[in-house]
Amino acid sequence: MNTTSEDAATVTTAEQKSATMGKSERLGSIDALRGFDMFWIAGGEGIIHTLASLTGWPFFLWCSYELTHSIWNGVTFYDMIFPLFLFLAGTTVPLSFKKRLSRGQTNKDLYKHVISRVIILIALGLVYNGFFQFNWAHMRYASVLARIGLGWGFAALIYMNTDSWKTRMAWFWGILIGYWLILLLVPVPGVGAYVLTKGGWLGSYIDRHFLPGKLYLGIHDPEGILSTVPAIATGLLGMMIGQLLTLSPDTTTKLRKVAMLLIIGVSGLILGGIWNTVFPINKNMWTSSFVLYVGGWCTLFLALFYYIIDIRQWRKWAFFFIVIGANSIVAYMIPDGRLIDFTPTVHYLFNGVIGWFPIPAQAFLFSIGYVLVAWVFLYFLYRNKLFFKI
Numbered sequence: 001m002n003t004t005s006e007d008a009a010t011v012t013t014a015e016q017k018s019a020t021m022g023k024s025e026r027l028g029s030i031d032a033l034r035g036f037d038m039f040w041i042a043g044g045e046g047i048i049h050t051l052a053s054l055t056g057w058p059f060f061l062w063c064s065y066e067l068t069h070s071i072w073n074g075v076t077f078y079d080m081i082f083p084l085f086l087f088l089a090g091t092t093v094p095l096s097f098k099k100r101l102s103r104g105q106t107n108k109d110l111y112k113h114v115i116s117r118v119i120i121l122i123a124l125g126l127v128y129n130g131f132f133q134f135n136w137a138h139m140r141y142a143s144v145l146a147r148i149g150l151g152w153g154f155a156a157l158i159y160m161n162t163d164s165w166k167t168r169m170a171w172f173w174g175i176l177i178g179y180w181l182i183l184l185l186v187p188v189p190g191v192g193a194y195v196l197t198k199g200g201w202l203g204s205y206i207d208r209h210f211l212p213g214k215l216y217l218g219i220h221d222p223e224g225i226l227s228t229v230p231a232i233a234t235g236l237l238g239m240m241i242g243q244l245l246t247l248s249p250d251t252t253t254k255l256r257k258v259a260m261l262l263i264i265g266v267s268g269l270i271l272g273g274i275w276n277t278v279f280p281i282n283k284n285m286w287t288s289s290f291v292l293y294v295g296g297w298c299t300l301f302l303a304l305f306y307y308i309i310d311i312r313q314w315r316k317w318a319f320f321f322i323v324i325g326a327n328s329i330v331a332y333m334i335p336d337g338r339l340i341d342f343t344p345t346v347h348y349l350f351n352g353v354i355g356w357f358p359i360p361a362q363a364f365l366f367s368i369g370y371v372l373v374a375w376v377f378l379y380f381l382y383r384n385k386l387f388f389k390i
Contacts, residue, residue: 029305032318035325042331046367073280087298090238121149140214142223155235175233176288227286261303268296
């Protein structure tokens with residue numbers, strides 16, 4: 001590793017100097033893209049599924065398919081929603097840390113922030129999975145929020161303790177190649193090494209033997225122990241992209257940043273596709289090829305939003321998504337009604353109107369009503385500056 005012994009546990013001197021320049025400009029593209037990402041799991045997918053069922057049109061049927069998870073190998077748009085959120089959590093780190101340092105916080109304060117955020121996200125994941133049902137023996141302990149916390153947290157520690165793009169890239173590739181070699185070389189008892197099936201791969205074996213409680217898929221958990229390791233690389237990629245976006249105008253222009261994002265994004269797609277020939281793109285295993293391929297798409301999405309919103313200044317259309325992205329954790333709690341359920345409200349407000357329409361159209365209209373109610377609730381929080389921040 002290319003860290004200095006003197007600053008091995010600190011944010012780099014260059015970043016501390018840049019913090020003295022004042023508050024960093026907030027990027028509307030990141031907020032909007034986060035909202036776009038969360039929209040699909042906060043009710044948007046329901047609109048597409050019901051519209052496909054209602055019309056039977058090939059385009060909407062294709063969109064509906066893309067809003068379902070891959071059964072095993074392969075990738076759909078829906079498979080990208082989770083890693084995109086983790087990626088975007090990473091992109092905010094350079095911006096956030098600069099702002100904290102400019103306010104006089106110390107490196108010790110940053111470590112406290114990282115550790116506390118990880119703990120809170122793990123705790124929220126437990127609450128989401130039913131901690132207060134007190135049926136702990138049959139509760140699912142792994143969670144999306146826990147993976148975001150751990151992936152983001154370890155990536156943040158790497159970012160804080162490295163001082164150059166090269167060193168961070170070495171960590172990124174070291175994680176991806178190391179994870180591949182572990183699966184390639186470590187045999188599963190009774191199965192062998194590099195058997196990448198649902199029940200045969202090493203992560204499945206580890207989850208069954210070491211992860212307590214309920215496994216989401218029975219034989220393994222898609223947010224299990226081993227597959228959390230490459231998720232660190234997803235978070236670290238976001239931080240390196242965020243580092244690129246914080247370069248001063250004297251270093252590079254905004255259009256040049258977009259060009260660099262496009263190059264990185266396309267490179268991710270190509271390298272992920274090549275690696276896919278020997279290490280399949282797979283969300284459940286969070287394979288190294290998955291990190292590269294989806295990371296490529298994440299970077300391209302950000303390039304598009306950055307160009308439209310932060311360069312061209314076309315912002316009004318994005319307000320709908322910004323409202324959702326401003327309270328992304330709250331938006332995550334909405335979909336299945338575990339902690340926030342708008343279903344009774346939608347029935348109360350719209351059942352009379354929905355009843356006027358033919359039965360095939362009613363599910364579609366209900367989905368629109370659900371998104372509308374959820375968005376109004378999030379807008380109320382946004383309007384009153386009530387943000388659930390960790």
